[in-house]
Amino acid sequence: MTDVTNAQSYEHDPQLGDYYALLKPRVMLLVVFTAVVGMLAAPVAINPIVGFASILFLAIGAGASGALNMWWDADIDAVMKRTAKRPIPAGKITAQSALYLGCALAGMSVMMLSLSANLLAGFILAFTIFFYVVPYSMWLKRSTPQNIVIGGAAGAFPPVIGWIIATGDIWVLEPWLMFALIFMWTPPHFWALALFMRNDYDDAKVPMLTVTHGRRVTRNHILGYTVLLLILAVGTAFTAIGGWVYLTTALVLNALFLKGAYDIWRRDEEMSEADNFAVERKFFRLSLWYLFAHFGAILIEAGLKPLGMGGW
Amino acid sequence: MSFKSEHELHGRRKGLNIGVGLMLGSFVLLIMLLTFTKITSPEFAIPASEAKGVGAQISVGSGD
Numbered sequence: 001m002t003d004v005t006n007a008q009s010y011e012h013d014p015q016l017g018d019y020y021a022l023l024k025p026r027v028m029l030l031v032v033f034t035a036v037v038g039m040l041a042a043p044v045a046i047n048p049i050v051g052f053a054s055i056l057f058l059a060i061g062a063g064a065s066g067a068l069n070m071w072w073d074a075d076i077d078a079v080m081k082r083t084a085k086r087p088i089p090a091g092k093i094t095a096q097s098a099l100y101l102g103c104a105l106a107g108m109s110v111m112m113l114s115l116s117a118n119l120l121a122g123f124i125l126a127f128t129i130f131f132y133v134v135p136y137s138m139w140l141k142r143s144t145p146q147n148i149v150i151g152g153a154a155g156a157f158p159p160v161i162g163w164i165i166a167t168g169d170i171w172v173l174e175p176w177l178m179f180a181l182i183f184m185w186t187p188p189h190f191w192a193l194a195l196f197m198r199n200d201y202d203d204a205k206v207p208m209l210t211v212t213h214g215r216r217v218t219r220n221h222i223l224g225y226t227v228l229l230l231i232l233a234v235g236t237a238f239t240a241i242g243g244w245v246y247l248t249t250a251l252v253l254n255a256l257f258l259k260g261a262y263d264i265w266r267r268d269e270e271m272s273e274a275d276n277f278a279v280e281r282k283f284f285r286l287s288l289w290y291l292f293a294h295f296g297a298i299l300i301e302a303g304l305k306p307l308g309m310g311g312w
Numbered sequence: 313m314s315f316k317s318e319h320e321l322h323g324r325r326k327g328l329n330i331g332v333g334l335m336l337g338s339f340v341l342l343i344m345l346l347t348f349t350k351i352t353s354p355e356f357a358i359p360a361s362e363a364k365g366v367g368a369q370i371s372v373g374s375g376d
Contacts, residue, residue, distance in 0.1 A: 013321075013324045013328070014328070015327055015329055016331035016332070019328075047353065049345050049346060049349045050346065050350070117347055196328055
C-alpha cells in the first residue's frame with residue numbers, strides 16, 4: 001500500500017519516451033551510423049544477424065553512457081536552456097533511476113557485445129563508456145576548456161568498434177583514420193554551438209573555450225582545427241577506405257567547411273549579434289552534414305568494392 | 313473496493329509496461345536468433361575442454 005501511495009504522489013509518471021530520451025537518441029543515431037560504416041568498410045564480411053545484434057548492443061552501450069552523463073550533469077543541465085528539458089531536470093525521471101538504468105545497460109551491453117562479436121569489441125566499448133562518464137563528464141567537462149577536445153575521443157570510438165566487430169583486429173590504420181575524423185571534427189562543431197548558445201555555458205559555469213579564453217580565441221581555434229581536419233579528411237581519400245567518391249565528397253565538403261570557418265574567424269561579436277549568429281548557426285548545421293557525408297562516402301566506397309568499382 | 317476495477321496508477325503505467333514487455337520479448341528472440349546463427353556457422357567449434365567432456369560422456373555411454 002505504501003508504494004501505491006507514494007506512486008500516486010507523482011504528478012507525471014515517466015513514460016517509455018522519457019527513458020528513451022535519457023539515452024540521447026540523436027547521439028545514438030550518430031553512433032549507429034558511424035559504427036555501421038566502420039563495420040562495413042572492414043575487409044571482412046560479417047553475418048547480418050551477428051552484425052545487427054552487435055551494432056544494437058553498441059547503441060545500447062552508447063545510450064547507457066548518455067544516461068550516466070545525464071545523471072552526473074543533472075545540475076548543469078537544469079541551468080542551460082538547451083538541456084533544461086531533459087528528463088531529469090524536467091522532473092520526469094529521478095537522477096537515481098538514470099544512474100541505475102545507465103549502470104544496468106552499460107553492463108548488459110558490454111557483456112552482450114563481447115558474446116555476439118568478440119572480447120576486444122566488448123572491452124573497447126567498456127573503455128568508451130568509462131571514458132565518457134569518468135574522465136569526460138566527471139572530470140574534464142568542468143575543469144578544462146580542452147574538455148570537448150579530449151572528450152571527443154569517446155564519440156570517435158564507434159567506427160573503431162564497428163571495425164573490430166567485423167575483424168577482431170585493432171592494429172590497422174583505417175579505423176583510426178575514422179576515429180581521427182570524428183575526433184578532429186568535434187571541437188569546431190561544439191565551439192560553433194558554444195558561440196551562439198553563449199549564455200548557457202556561462203550560466204552553468206562550464207569552462208568552455210568561449211568562457212575561459214574569450215570568443216576571439218574560440219573563433220581562431222575553430223579555423224585552426226578546420227584546417228587540420230581538412231588535411232586529415234582529404235588525406236584519408238588516398239587510403240584503403242577512400243576512392244573517387246570519397247575524394248570528391250571530401251573536397252567539396254572541406255571547401256565549404258573551410259569557408260564557413262573563415263567566415264566565423266573574420267567576424268567579431270558585433271557582426272554576429274547583428275544577424276543573431278547566422279554564420280555560426282549555418283556552420284554548425286553544415287558540420288552535421290559534413291560528418292554524415294564523409295562516412296556516407298566511405299560506406300559507398302565499401303559498397304562499390306564488391307562490384308569492382310570502389311577504392312583506387 | 314472491487315478487484316475488477318483497475319487502479320488509475322496501472323492505467324498511467326500501461327504504456328511503459330507494454331513497451332518494456334515488448335523489448336524483453338524482442339531481446340529473447342534476438343538471443344535465440346544469435347545463438348542459432350552462431351552454432352550453425354561453419355566456424356563454430358566446441359571448445360577443446362568441452363569437446364573432451366562430450367567425448368568422455370559418449371565413451372562412458374558406449375561402454376555400457
